[in-house]
Amino acid sequence: MIKILSIVLLILINSGCAVFSPDKGDYLQTDVTRTNSDISVQFMGVSNLSITDGDSTILLDGFFTRRSALFSYCKHGMNSDESAVGHYIEKTQIPHIDALLTSHAHFDHILDSSTVLKIFNTQDRLKHRVPTTVYGSEESISFIRNQWEENAIKSDTNLVTPLFEKLKNGNRYTVGNFQIQALETPHVRKNGAKMFGENLFTCFRGGNFKKETPNFSFLISTKSQNKFNNDTNQSLRQPKILVIPSANIRKGDLEGVNADVVFLGIGLLKPEDVQDYWDNTVKVVNAKLVIPIHWDNFYKPLTKRLTSGPNLLLHTDRVVAKLYKLAERKLGTDIAFMPIFEYVTLPRYEDQYGITKSTHQ
Numbered sequence: 504m505i506k507i508l509s510i511v512l513l514i515l516i517n518s519g520c521a522v523f524s525p526d527k528g529d530y531l532q533t534d535v536t537r538t539n540s541d542i543s544v545q546f547m548g549v550s551n552l553s554i555t556d557g558d559s560t561i562l563l564d565g566f567f568t569r570r571s572a573l574f575s576y577c578k579h580g581m582n583s584d585e586s587a588v589g590h591y592i593e594k595t596q597i598p599h600i601d602a603l604l605t606s607h608a609h610f611d612h613i614l615d616s617s618t619v620l621k622i623f624n625t626q627d628r629l630k631h632r633v634p635t636t637v638y639g640s641e642e643s644i645s646f647i648r649n650q651w652e653e654n655a656i657k658s659d660t661n662l663v664t665p666l667f668e669k670l671k672n673g674n675r676y677t678v679g680n681f682q683i684q685a686l687e688t689p690h691v692r693k694n695g696a697k698m699f700g701e702n703l704f705t706c707f708r709g710g711n712f713k714k715e716t717p718n719f720s721f722l723i724s725t726k727s728q729n730k731f732n733n734d735t736n737q738s739l740r741q742p743k744i745l746v747i748p749s750a751n752i753r754k755g756d757l758e759g760v761n762a763d764v765v766f767l768g769i770g771l772l773k774p775e776d777v778q779d780y781w782d783n784t785v786k787v788v789n790a791k792l793v794i795p796i797h798w799d800n801f802y803k804p805l806t807k808r809l810t811s812g813p814n815l816l817l818h819t820d821r822v823v824a825k826l827y828k829l830a831e832r833k834l835g836t837d838i839a840f841m842p843i844f845e846y847v848t849l850p851r852y853e854d855q856y857g858i859t860k861s862t863h864q
């Protein structure tokens with residue numbers, strides 16, 4: 504029975520069923536007319552994001568291996584593809600990562616963590632900088648630490664051991680000019696069919712990562728100064744960024760949180776759950792810009808154009824259409840997709856509570 508189901512599923516996936524991909528005009532661009540912040544973000548598929556103010560850089564997750572769905576994981580096992588990771592990291596042109604934030608201990612988030620750390624934490628590369636601090640749940644840290652130790656034993660480069668810090672819900676962490684708050688939010692629900700699909704695509708090896716594991720979202724802000732806009736008589740602050748890597752939320756999880764830009768994970772989100780998800784994330788935090796992430800099929804390499812998995816199975820087209828509809832209703836909220844391997848500078852936002860020019864003088 505499993506064999507027949509597998510064959511049907513594989514035929515479905517390879518039969519060219521319709522997939523979602525953003526149109527040209529759907530991508531976020533740095534708008535020359537707006538006031539830019541000091542913060543730039545680069546997207547590299549799934550929930551990989553690098554966020555920098557030009558001085559400090561945060562990398563979120565960092566999964567690049569993306570082996571193909573058919574037999575690749577059977578052939579190579581659930582191992583990081585070190586040469587692919589090296590190639591993509593070079594493409595990002597990131598000089599150093601001060602913090603590696605890991606959302607949860609699943610392979611599409613942490614499989615490559617120790618390879619990424621190995622690239623950035625050599626004596627040659629670090630020079631006067633401190634090694635990367637890895638933030639994550641106990642499960643993520645223990646996986647990454649084990650991989651690191653194996654890597655370090657095998658490696659002949661002058662590796663410098665990274666620092667590890669276990670995340671606690673609500674705690675704040677300082678990374679250079681960035682302030683990061685960890686918010687424990689639930690993982691997206693996976694039904695039997697989706698679990699089966701994932702098992703099949705990973706040659707029944709992804710299951711090593713299947714433990715119930717805490718998942719974290721991140722609220723990221725910066726200490727940098729406000730700017731005053733003479734035209735509008737408004738104080739403009741740096742954007743507050745919220746990253747929600749896994750598409751699930753409980754009512755009240757984000758109570759009291761404010762964010763201008765939300766990187767919204769939509770992987771495995773069901774169309775019928777979009778409204779609730781939106782209400783308890785984008786609406787609650789009063790976001791002005793929503794950037795869907797984790798929408799792409801991570802069984803395809805990053806050298807190919809990003810597309811979702813088959814709409815027939817995942818309904819990404821319907822989920823995205825619903826998001827656009829909700830944004831239309833919420834005046835002042837935009838939706839845009841990130842291009843890959845391109846830094847986009849985020850705008851500043853009006854600060855109602857900021858110091859105005861008159862009180863400043």
Ligand SMILES: [Zn+2]
Binds near residue numbers: 607690749
């Ligand atoms: Zn996961």
